[in-house]
Amino acid sequence: MTINTRSNRQRRKALALAVALCFAAGAQAQTNTAGAVTGRAVAGDTLTISNPATGFSRTITVGGDGSYRFAQLPTGQYQLSRNGGAARSVTVNVGTATGVDFAGDATTLDAVTVVGSGVVNPIDVSSVESATIMTxxxxxxxxxxxxxxxxxxxxxxxxxxxxxxxxxxxxxxxxxxxxxxxxxxxxxxxxxxxxxxxxxxxxxxxxxxxxxxxxxxxxxxxxxxxxxxxxKRGTNEWKFGGNVYWSPDSLASGLRFAYDPQRDGSYTVEEGGKRDELRYNLYASGPLVKDRLFVFALYQGQKNDEGQIFEGGSGMIKEDSPQGLVKLDWQISDDHSLELTAFRDTLETDTVTYLRTAGDLGLGGGTENGRSYAKTGGENYVLRWNGYITDNLTLSALYGRGEYSRGATDTNSAKCPLVVDARSSAAVGPLGVQGCWIGTGQVADANAGDVRKAWRFDGEWALGDHLIRFGLDREEFSTVDGSVYTGTDYEPETPGGVYWRYSNVIAGQVLPGNGAVVPGGITEVVRLRYFENGGSFVTRNSAWYIEDNWSVTDNFLAYLGIRNESFTNLNSLGGAFIDVKNTWAPRLGFSWDVRGDSSLKVFGNAGRYYIPVYANTNVRLAGSELDYIEYYTFTGIDPATGAPTLGTKIGDRFYTGDGDVPDPKAVVDNELTPMYQDEYILGMQLALSEKWSLGLRGIHRNLKSGMDDVCDGTGAQKWAVANGYTPDEAEAIRDAIGHCFLTNPGNDLSINADLKGDGKLVRVDVPASAMGYPMAKRKYSALEVFVERSWDEKWSMQASYTWARSVGNTEGYVRSDNGQDDAGITTSFDFPGLMDGGYGYLPNDRRHSLKVFGAYKLAEEWTLGASLLVQSGRPYNCFGVYPDSGPNPTAGNYGAESFYCGYYDPETGGGDYASYLKPRGTAGRVGWAHELDLRLGYEPKWAPGLRLSVAVRNALDSKDYYRVQDARDDGTAGAPLSTYLHPRGFVAPRTVTFSVQYDF
Known part of the structure; x- marks a missing residue:
């Protein structure tokens, strides 16, 4: 018999490559805490996997089809042996299936040296998902x-x-x-x-x-x-250590902001802010009982001092962050384990603010204004059991409890109302102009915070060519929230404060909200806004799922899954105002190992994804909320508080919230569907060599159902009159929607209205065509290309380029263009007129992104790391007040929230409203952003366990920025703002961080 040595070498190389790539593979069929080892061997073989660091060991017998699987393995380094033979090293990462194939000539396989671990985006023929793993x-x-x-x-x-x-x-x-x-x-x-x-x-x-x-x-x-x-988790070896990270402000280039002292639209970028950051950690890990009970414990301290400069003054901030984590792992037996994770992430922030004096841009200069204190975070506990019931069946159960504080106080909240001076004549800095309020101008409930209680149960069952996974979970999220404007002692009629805004106007102008007309001779007005809300709320989410990873052939994997979710939100009185059951989210996918050696993978998937109704909706829509505005002529300013000395009242008080807790049936669409989207991905990955790989992914996401509130019932009122309802009934239908109503915009509306004024709610279905709202739309398409070289103790690199396009009329749960964080109830769909021109490029439309990062070992003790980001800018808008001559004049109630730009310009006095429409994303784009980061590491051989490094963020001190001010017009009166297009969100300034770490 003739032996073809070249053919054998080729097969051997392909086999080595397949094993190498599988060693870092990420498999969809794993839980979110563990990994697995899978492969093929001879039926009846005995395989043993063990972790020398923990004493864990498990033995299985290969089934008749030749496949095997060690499931639910904690991450770490393992040894795998066949029939008592020589053991091989196996790395298990989270969510991965490490493939080791013993079929064929196992002796030859055992002789192969495997390299190529440590990849970020591995070729994993057992997965249809897109995932990145960083150790x-x-x-x-x-x-x-x-x-x-x-x-x-x-x-x-x-x-x-x-x-x-x-x-x-x-x-x-x-x-x-x-x-x-x-x-x-x-x-x-x-x-x-x-x-x-x-x-x-x-x-x-x-x-x-x-x-x-x-x-x-x-x-x-x-x-x-x-x-x-x-x-991290403990092992059989006791280890101790500590590290310190220090970023001195003396080596930082300074925090930036754009400042316009002349109020003429120009600006100067100032760089006076500083930040000195010190973080230190002490940790220990080891066996409390060898091979059975392990502990990892860490304490983190953090002392940060930051100075921020802004137009009205400066703030000196001190952050104290005592945090810690303890992880206990009890290996009850080789078949059962119990783990407890407890961690604390509290952050305490103490801020002293100063008001600027004329010409003073320094830190801490001028008059001390006041002090504020905030505390966020809390304690979390997670208990998890894992059980190997049989060779083919594993189960796990989890219970967790987490706390999160959001409390804040300040010294000025009683005496100082919120004042914003948007007049063209406004000065910046003196106490009599902007007042002495602190922070955001809102005072949160001192007890604001949240508690999550959750449990879940998961199982995995291997049945021949099928790997069945299933599970269910439930969480209850309790929220205490509420806020008022600062100046709580200022407004005698109510327990909260007020927000004053000074603006330029023109005679005859219609004021947003109350619709009053500005009298002749008046050029400046004051708007008063009062706002308070709050209460205790509960949100419950639950789900179950089942999925099948079906090995149709040795080279082709089909994935079929279904997820069923339910969402319940309660109001402040404990009544359910949202109760959605049995949403169905199918997930389908495939992975094709084209060559059969894991060197070329073609994959795809399609899925539906739902998101819960957030608790912010409970607070804003189903709690007690009092919200109204008033207008006055401007006469002067109280030098003690910055508040106005009021002139004549203009028009009546305008309410958008009456302070009562609404009936749960009166605030939500009867047919409400939570927000969901469909996603489609098609991709391939190719091994170029043993260390190099290339990937390509095409992605399309389509929002199928948006969720937001609508606040204009005039269209429904007209429809009701035209369809036989009495004028009073039609008005009741209008009012049922006008207090803001949660729905799926663009769909038919199903409300419950008090038609007879007797307190009895009657269902009314209003067609979408009557409301005048468009469907909520968001479409994302992208092409990702990435190339990677895995770490081989010498160097590694990954480069990725993404072309992406994001269009629609809603960004989603928050709005980046106006900074609104009202998740689920943004201003986007409040009035139909606000959606005129609303379809276009969204804030996350970053068309081009290039990322390159990696590390290179300069010498035995020295390593250089680098990361480069180059990204095109996002689109920006030209926001103004909706014209009162437009078809939806009440949209002007919301101020500068429309895509009509400059209509109320005092120099023109308005005109044809249609000519002022600037559709979303068409006003321009922010410039490209560039950031280069570097790191130099030193591990001296003369001091084992010692590691030193210096890292430079934004090494070239790029002054690029990620956004600009989108509001062109003042929100009260529409006069031009000098801050339009001013840079915001600068690339973080250059900072230098030194670190010292010692392990023993």
């Missing part, structure tokens, strides 16, 4: 911010969100409020507004998985992405 070791080599969002922003398809919402990422065109966050399997997303989540101390992170699309039926409650964090 602690990978993160430590890069100059990436040490927080979950900064790591997520490395993934293709993610862009930085508007900084007014915090440090958050947008996934696939969705708003930053539509992501879901997990810690060790526990959902830690704060669903009041979706803009916060409980965060572990970053040094406790072992791995972070970022799912950007196509995720399976196990995951829901997200239209954006999934950030899945896994913490």
């Amino acid at each position: 602690e070791a990978q993160i430590d080599r890069l100059p990436v911010g040490r927080d979950a969002t900064s790591v997520a922003l490395l993934a293709p398809g993610t862009v930085r969100g508007d900084n007014r919402f915090g440090n958050l990422a947008s996934f696939g065109g969705a708003s930053v409020a539509e992501n879901v966050y997990y810690v060790n399997g526990f959902n830690v997303t704060n669903i009041v507004k979706g803009l916060a989540f409980s965060q572990i101390p970053f040094e406790a992170l072992a791995e972070q998985q970022v799912k950007t699309g196509g995720y399976g039926a196990e995951f829901g409650r997200s239209l954006g992405g999934v950030i899945n964090m896994i913490t």
